Amino acid sequence: MANDSILKNTNGHAEVVLDSTVYRINFPALNSAIILNKNIKYIFDSFDISPSSKDILIAANPLSGDEALILLSSDGLYLRSLISKKFIRNPAYSPEGKLIAFLSSEDRSDDSYIPNWYVYTIGVNDGVAKKVFSIPVSPYTPSWDPSGKQIFVTSKDRSIYSVDIISGNYSKIIEYGLAPTVSNSGSYIAYLSSTVNDDQKKLLKEYVNMTSDEYVLAMKDKIKSKKISEIEELQNNNSIIIYDRKIKKSTILTERLSLEDRVLWSPDDNYLIYNDEKRLNRDIYVIDIETGKTELVSTINGKIMTWDK
DSSP: OOTTOTTTTOOSEEEEEETTEEEEEETTTOOEEEEEOOOTTEEEEEEEEOTTSSEEEEEEEESSSOEEEEEEETTSOEEEEEEEESEEEEEEEOTTSSEEEEEEEOOOTTSBSSOOEEEEEEETTTOOEEEEEEEEEOSSOOEEOTTSSEEEEEBTTSOEEEEETTTOOEEEEESSOEEEEEOTTSSEEEEEEOOOOHHHHHHHHHHHTOBHHHHHHHHHSHHHHHHHHHHHHGGGSEEEEEEETTTTEEEEEEEEEOOSSOOEEOTTSSEEEEEOTTSGGGOEEEEETTTOOEEEEEOOOSEEEEEEO
């Protein structure tokens, strides 16, 4: 690491999943190691680590049957299955580790072109699952408020909502944005967005609610297919935006990135980590919140899931 590196004051470790294998990147040294080897019994591309660091929770796709949330020990030994559903994605432990938020869908392959995902919570000890948000969401990992009382999610039409997990009450806090992640202090939310006009917003709502058959027909129409391509291209031109929850103001941190999923805060909230899809092999970068400077931290071609102390 060079002396002028922006990473000199970083700490903790980030975990990345690639081909059902979990790698750990240590900061600031940037050395990496495998902490969970691939298991031939199931595949997965989303996981979380318990606040105590004792357990690893994976959204597993077994060789047969429904998908499941499976609890593993820190050394990868099977502990138990928490719940099985047709489709399960993106689990996230609550700050105290007693609840897990996750996404589930029951759509068939011939239903919506973009599946309807819903947000659930499940108790780690009692196994009680509850749908906590009635509006379909986009498949981004739910983000917990540090209080453990709220989660933040992206609706299917790409608005960001806060959801009270007890009452089920919710409010729209950002009109157009993706993949919210709450800072460790709770003061800020990092999210992704791109510039859209009113016509594009209208088309976006039609697009996300298309059935598979409607999508196929639209793509055969020269004018409609061009408009849909424009909507799909928006995901390749995202800005990282910081939302100040106290003053309710958004500030652009960096522009025109192609990001598949949420960015993550460093433990001290001074940095964000992300995959840039425009880079060959989805290289992993860190950006300094104060200066906007970026630095390559790893060429592991995986999906970032955690950054902990």
